[in-house]
Each structure stands twice: as C-alpha cells, then as structure tokens.
Amino acid sequence: MTGDQAARLRLTVGQLLEVPDFRLRLVAGAAGLDRPVRWAHSTELLDPGPYLRGNEVVLTVGASLTDPARCAAFARSVHASRASAIGYGIGDVLPASPDALRAACDDLDLPLLEVPPEVPFLSFTEWFAERLTSSRDVQHEREETGRLLEMVRNGLASPEAVRNRLERTGLTPEPIVVLAVPAPSVPDRVDGSIGAVLGIDGDVALLLVNTERHALELAEAWGGVGGLGTPGPLDRLPQCLAESVLALEASQRGGGVVRAADLATFQGLLGRLERHQIAPFIDQIARPLADYDAAHGTRLVETLRTFLGTGGAVGTTSRELYLHPNTLRHRLTRIAALTGRDPLNFDDRVALAVAMWADR
Incomplete structure (x- = not known):
C-alpha cells in the first residue's frame, strides 16, 4: 500500500x-x-x-x-x-x-x-486487503467521473454525457448545483444515500447535487472551504463547473465557501489576484501615504478610506470626518501629489481603492 x-x-x-x-x-x-x-x-x-x-x-x-x-x-x-x-x-x-x-x-x-x-490473524490481512480493493474501486470511479466533468467544463464533451451518472444516483438534471472542494478533504467513504455525483480531477473534487443547502452542508463537513457554481439546468453544466472552480480558488485564498455571485464583485476580482500582482498598488500608493502619516501626524489614509467609502462624495466625507470641505480638498490634493493619482478622477480612484483593499 x-x-x-x-x-x-x-x-x-x-x-x-x-x-x-x-x-x-x-x-x-x-x-x-x-x-x-x-x-x-x-x-x-x-x-x-x-x-x-x-x-x-x-x-x-x-x-x-x-x-x-x-x-x-x-x-x-x-x-x-x-x-x-x-x-x-x-x-x-x-x-x-x-x-x-x-x-x-x-x-x-x-x-x-x-x-x-x-x-x-488471517482475518486482519483479509479485511485490510478488501478495504484497499474497495478504496481503489471508489478512487477509480471518482477519477473517471472527474475526467468526464473536466471534459464537459472545457467543451470537449456534452453535458448529456453526465446524465446517466445523475440518474444512477437519483439526481434530477434540473437544477444542478456544482460544489468544488479540495480533493484531499473528501472522505474515502461517502454515504451513498447523499444523492451526489462525485468526480476528482487532480487536486479538485467536483460534486453535483440538487440543492445549495446540501452542497453547503457537505462543504462545511469537509473542511469549510469550497466554491459553489450558479444552480442551473444540465445544459449549463460547463458554466457551473467553471464557476465552481474559480470560486474554489477564491475560497482557498480567503476561506469559507465562495458562491459564483461573489466572483462578479470588486472584492471577488481582487481576491483572485496573486500577491505580486497587487504589490505595485501597495508600494506606489498605500505605503507612501502611510509613511507620510507616520512622519507628519496626518490622517491621509483615514481620509482616503472614508472618501472611497462615500463613493467620492466631498460633502458626505466632510461631514463624516468633521472637516471643512476646503480642508478635505487640501488633503485630497496632498494624496494626489504623493501617489500620482487624483481621488476626484474615476480611473485614479479605482487604483486608490485597490491599494486600500490590498493594504487592509
């Protein structure tokens, strides 16, 4: 073994x-x-x-x-x-x-x-041998299913190829919920009554069930990390599979179960970036502001975070910080001078928001 x-x-x-x-x-x-x-x-x-x-x-x-x-x-x-x-x-x-x-x-x-x-004593070795054989059979079935689901995800096989597996486990083709979890978290023996199609492709286990509640319960039982695709009919399975894998990657970075809907957000996008990809925002924006605050006793970082939180509204930010609008504008000018990004410009404000998120 x-x-x-x-x-x-x-x-x-x-x-x-x-x-x-x-x-x-x-x-x-x-x-x-x-x-x-x-x-x-x-x-x-x-x-x-x-x-x-x-x-x-x-x-x-x-x-x-x-x-x-x-x-x-x-x-x-x-x-x-x-x-x-x-x-x-x-x-x-x-x-x-x-x-x-x-x-x-x-x-x-x-x-x-x-x-x-x-x-x-012979009964021990026989029991272990049977257990190992059973495990190999289960693993082989999971790997075969995993390869099939990967082909469906990549458009190399029709979702209809999965229908027989759904029927064998009592699943209906509509809706299908896809849960992606780390393969090592899946137990060797899964209760056959759970009603699921389970495939393993490399380090990712893909689980097909009929309800989000069921998927969330399994994700919690298997370590609390997972990606959940948007529920949909069988013909949307390729998209559901792709969403679940992307959501799993985000989950592994931030923890918890991530839904597909969470991917189409500002935080969801940034959460899929590698550390080296967001490092320039920290080095060129967040750090100069923090260093200036430390050296001069100012509150530029706090001002910028509040300004971003109000959607760039000068009046609302002034009230929240108890500042005169002209004082706020002076701080925003200082932020622009230190970072090269103008908080009043939308594109630059996005860059500033990324830096504040990365340095949170």
Whole structure:
C-alpha cells in the first residue's frame, strides 16, 4: 500500500477498535489511539523491526515473550519501526497479555490490543486487503467521473454525457448545483444515500447535487472551504463547473465557501489576484501615504478610506470626518501629489481603492 492510499483510507487504531468483527480490547497505550493503521503483520520474532514498514498492527500470540525483558524488547522494536499497535492473541500461550508487555506499551504510548481466540490473524490481512480493493474501486470511479466533468467544463464533451451518472444516483438534471472542494478533504467513504455525483480531477473534487443547502452542508463537513457554481439546468453544466472552480480558488485564498455571485464583485476580482500582482498598488500608493502619516501626524489614509467609502462624495466625507470641505480638498490634493493619482478622477480612484483593499 502506498502512502497516498493510506492517507485516503484514514484509519486509526481507535477506529480499528470499533470494527465489530475483531472484538478487540484495548489494555495499554491509550495515548496512541490516533496512530494511522495501513496493514497487519503477524510474527513471533522478538525483533520484528526489519520486517516492518510502518503503520502496521503487529500481531503475536506471545510465544517469544517469556519474561519481562523480552516483553520490553519486543515493544521497543515495534515502536522503533513506527508500527501503530500490537495485537496480542490471547488463549494460545496465555489467557491475557503479560503485565510486562502492558507496562512497556504504556511507557511508549503504543496501543496494545487483545485479540480474542476465535479471531484468526488471517482475518486482519483479509479485511485490510478488501478495504484497499474497495478504496481503489471508489478512487477509480471518482477519477473517471472527474475526467468526464473536466471534459464537459472545457467543451470537449456534452453535458448529456453526465446524465446517466445523475440518474444512477437519483439526481434530477434540473437544477444542478456544482460544489468544488479540495480533493484531499473528501472522505474515502461517502454515504451513498447523499444523492451526489462525485468526480476528482487532480487536486479538485467536483460534486453535483440538487440543492445549495446540501452542497453547503457537505462543504462545511469537509473542511469549510469550497466554491459553489450558479444552480442551473444540465445544459449549463460547463458554466457551473467553471464557476465552481474559480470560486474554489477564491475560497482557498480567503476561506469559507465562495458562491459564483461573489466572483462578479470588486472584492471577488481582487481576491483572485496573486500577491505580486497587487504589490505595485501597495508600494506606489498605500505605503507612501502611510509613511507620510507616520512622519507628519496626518490622517491621509483615514481620509482616503472614508472618501472611497462615500463613493467620492466631498460633502458626505466632510461631514463624516468633521472637516471643512476646503480642508478635505487640501488633503485630497496632498494624496494626489504623493501617489500620482487624483481621488476626484474615476480611473485614479479605482487604483486608490485597490491599494486600500490590498493594504487592509
């Protein structure tokens, strides 16, 4: 199993304890229950380290653990190999795990699980193998769907190509709501009753559902970051997909779920710019004003922000700042001299607004 596959499966020792088929009992090392588990390995060697790759449950009946020193050595070897837990099969050698092994595992925060006599060690490897196979099948289906949705988004396939997938999951073709989320945030196992088409294309997971409420609930459950396309009929799917991906990019910069409607705003546009793209507005406008204020005890930045907030209304700004209009005009002239942008000119006012937003 690769590291990527193990990450997708997201199984911990604590979750393994909840598997009803194994009926495991934790007897030591409770502090390590969040350790990830990817496989099971059975051994009666005192030093199994050379045969471990990490994140295993090491299964033993304790044939070599005949005294406290051996118990401690075995636990240290398992721990040093980055294995996740020890599963001690009771009944073959002893009716319970040795006290010395429990003590050693507690010292190392290494979970020690007792395995009932009626549970064969082979059942662990079979269970992990089945789980991995299932995960591969699910991942393959998601990737195939993701490639199809990407083709639809780019105009290389008709939205009608998605209709069969919608029908299989009980979705109606109108309206379709598209949610884009980071692929790593999607759980390996998704409740089949949620009624959704899920595709993964690279780092982006695309989810098709029928209601915005449903999409928002899933986005919140999967980390609170996502992009939501405008709901629409199936023939608008390419646009909905494109909107959701753009909204996801904005979401990853600013946090929260971003809707497509948020993209067609001043803040939405600026939020899609990279830091180096807005740096000139900070260097040429925001910083000279802030430096001048610091050196002369003036309030040019505050004046400009208030002026922009009133839509460039001299009278309203004067009242809000308790200034005479001529005093305000003098400050605006100083701002123009320092930045080369006239606050009374619309185009220059846009540049000034960008600088104030970038330096917020």
